[in-house]
Every structure is written in C-alpha cells, then in structure tokens.
Amino acid sequence: MQPYNSDLFLTTSEVAHLLGVHPSTVKRWTDGEGLEASKTDGGHRRIYLRAALDFASGRGIETYLGPFAPFESHVWLSVQDAAGHGDFRRLRSLAMGWLVRGYPRRVTALFQELVDRDDLPLELLCDRGIRPFMEEVGAAWREGRLRIGEEHMASQAILEALIRVSPQGRLEDPAAEGEVEEGSRPPVAVVGAVEGDQHHIGSLCIRLLLERSGWQVLYLGANTPAEEFSALQQTRRARLVCISVSPPASVAHILRAFDVLGRFYRPEHPYDLVFGGADLPRDLKLDGTGPFRSVHLFRSSAEFMDWVQKRAQEPSTSLQEEGP
Template structure:
C-alpha cells in the first residue's frame, strides 16, 4: 500500500471518529478520484473508524449522540463509495436480512446501528422499522426469502414478542436464521426463545452492533489471506 493511500485511509477513519460528515465526503470523493478500491475504503476506513467509536463508547468517552453522529458520517461516506464497488465484490452479497423492532417498542437506535453494519458488509437489508406487528416479520421473510431475521427489543416488556415471532417463523420456515438483540437480551434469552444468536455483551445493543462491524471486517480479512 502506498503512503498516500495509507494516509488517506487514516484520515477517513479519523473523520468518522470525529463525526465530521463533510470531511468524510471530501475524502471519499478523493479516494474515488484516485482510482482506489471502494471496498477497501469502506472496510479499512469507514468501518475501522466505527470500530474505534465502539471502544470510545464502551469506555464512556462517547455517548449515544456522538455515536449517532459517527454513524451519519459513515453513511455519508458509504453513499459515495458504494456505487463504485467492483462488480466481483458485489456478487458476493452476503445474504438477505429482514430487521425490525418488535411491536410495542419504539426504540430504534440500536436496531439502526445493526442495520448499518449489515449494509456496510454488503447484505441486502429490508428494514421494517419500529413497533412492527409480529406477523409482519413472517410475511416479509417469506416475501424476500431472507436468510436472516433480526429482531430487536429495548424493553423487558416487549421482549416476549420476539418469542412469538420466532415460533411463527420456525413453523413456516425451519431453516431461517434468527438473531435477537437489545439491552435486555442475553444468551439465556436466545436459548429460552429458540433464536440462533445475539451479541456477546447484552448490556448494550449499540456496543454489539459496532463490535459486529469489527468481526465482519475480521472475517473479510481472513478470506483475503
């Protein structure tokens, strides 16, 4: 990697961390003008920056407003870079995801960050939004033939809705993968509800979403070696 390229990636990372949306746009455009690989800027620039944001959040240096602004900066860069992803990278779409916050729950910040992660990683994402009637998840999964359904609940009071969705999904389509997330969700919930996975640290959906960006980058790096 040339020094220029390294320097530019470092600047993209920094601009995401400093939630400088305009700077991210400027750098992403420069990256494309120089003819570099868009995917590299997405993973080693934008997503790498978001990984640091996750650490800052875990350390109580950043709070939710800062993380939201970093995500906006990331999206600004993604919008510019995505059309330039090489055809051969595009064909390796990771899969189709249906995502949403269950009925009764109007919290969507954690869900939106998980969605961001999937978009960065090149999934086709169908976002149902928040306060989603339970049957809607099943309908959408069938309609899109999604590989993965992600359910979010931020309140203990809305969590039981996830169990119902899981039962309905399994009945119609035993093979679909189901991920659940949100502050009250733990490994124990995954087991109790019959889901496939959640993040390791259930304390915060936010931290998880950002950690997952990191683990996806790791997967990708290994593949390249």
C-alpha cells in the same frame, strides 16, 4: 508553500499508495523530476506529505485528501492511525471538531473514505470507530457540550456515509429473479431495528457488512414490528433475520419479537434468527432456539461476521438461497 510538519514525513510506498502509483515511479520522481525528498541515515527516501500533495496537484493527480483541504494532514494522520493501527482516537477528535464547527459533510466524507478502504476491515470500523464516536457524541450531548441538533447532525452524517457506500446500486429485477438458476441467487437477509427502537445506525452497519459479503439485504430501518420481519422473511424466502436492539429497548422487546417470529415460523422456509446490540442484557435467556434453525445474540459486528463466515462454510446449512 505551507510549512512542512515533521510528523508527516512519508515513505516512498506511502506516497505511492496515496498517489496511486508504483513506488518505483515515486523514486523516479524524486530523482530529479521535481518531487522533493530527503534521505534517512540508512539511505531511505522520506517525502513531506505537503510536498507530495503539491507535486500531485502540479501533475493533475487527485488524491482522497483533496476534498479535505486545508485539513489534509489531519485526515492523513487519522486514516493512518485507524487503518494502520486500529486506533480511532484522532479520527474521533477530528470528526467531533468538525461537528461543533458546523462541517457535518466533512464528517460524512471522512467516514465514507474509511468505509471504502480495503485496508480497514468494516467490522473494526463499525465496532471501534463508529460506535465509540457516536457514544462520545451522546456523552457530549448529556454533558451539554453538544446541542441536540448537533447530535442529530452527527447521526445523519454517519447514516449518509453508510448509505452512500451501499454496493446495491442495481435495482432489483423481478423478471431476472425468477429466471436465475437455483443456487446462484444471492442469499437474502432481512435486517432492521426492533419495534420501539428509533436507533438504526447499528443495523445499517450490519446491512452493509452483509451486502459486502454477497447477501441481498431487505432493510427495514428503525422501529419495525416483529410481524413485518416475519412477513418479509416468508415472501422473500430469507435465510437470515437480524434484529438490532439498543436501549431503552430491552429484554421485553426481544422476548416479544422472539415469540411473534416463533408463532409465524414456517418450517418449509427455515432461517437463522439473530439479535444484536452492544448493550444486550448479559442475563438474557431465550427459551431454547424455538422453531428457528438457530438463534444467536451478538454484541458486536465482528462476532457476528465471524459467525456468518463460519455458517457459510457449513455444507448442510449452506447460506445459499433455497429453492421456492
């Protein structure tokens, strides 16, 4: 048996959550059914993570920690910190360690687990988990601690995690689209990165957030000409266009996209226009809202999702799909 780590003394409900059973089942298992536990002075059961995992494997119960062996305890602590306290430091150092040791699939699996959890808001994971992790990767590369190949592996690991969990498992059905009753079609958004910008992990975060909120997202990826956002918005009657902007793309890129989209705008197919990115210049001024229904600049996915939720509740501008 592996040595038990005293940091990893779990409560009955933590073990129940991990093994996917009711806490009363865990209590029963500790009462003479083979799950080792001790009691605190106050009489509460405490169970070592290792003991819970050994017990689970003896009963053929799978946990999300299984594929991470022999790092189960590191992963459990990272996930607890992230989901329980919004603290991603342990997660970053674990992922960085795997990256430099050449285990990018573990990095993907770890972020995939986090993206899938319902006790961790996805916007928090994107803004405070994924973005700072990638910043750290960028800094490590600049300082010569990571090779460029490792930086690329990190990007790929995160991209894969965000793509694998995309809920749009179903293919679009052109026949059904025409037949579905007005108002019951999901609202459509066009999402991608501004022309000249090769970064698109941020826009993938936005795609996933919108999909999880019931949107159908047409995803254009990196380096997309403004004309293409416009063309797709019109043919698919999109209600929202989201353009991600990362440095070195900057004000000139945003102004050009704003100008091109404005020129192609058709009032009979109205939409909201959003530019997003943590490094959007603070002094950026757009000339009013142009012809658009509204124009917004957001520096985080949390700010954006707040707005999306409020917007969906406005009756006059409901984000439901409009009729053709």
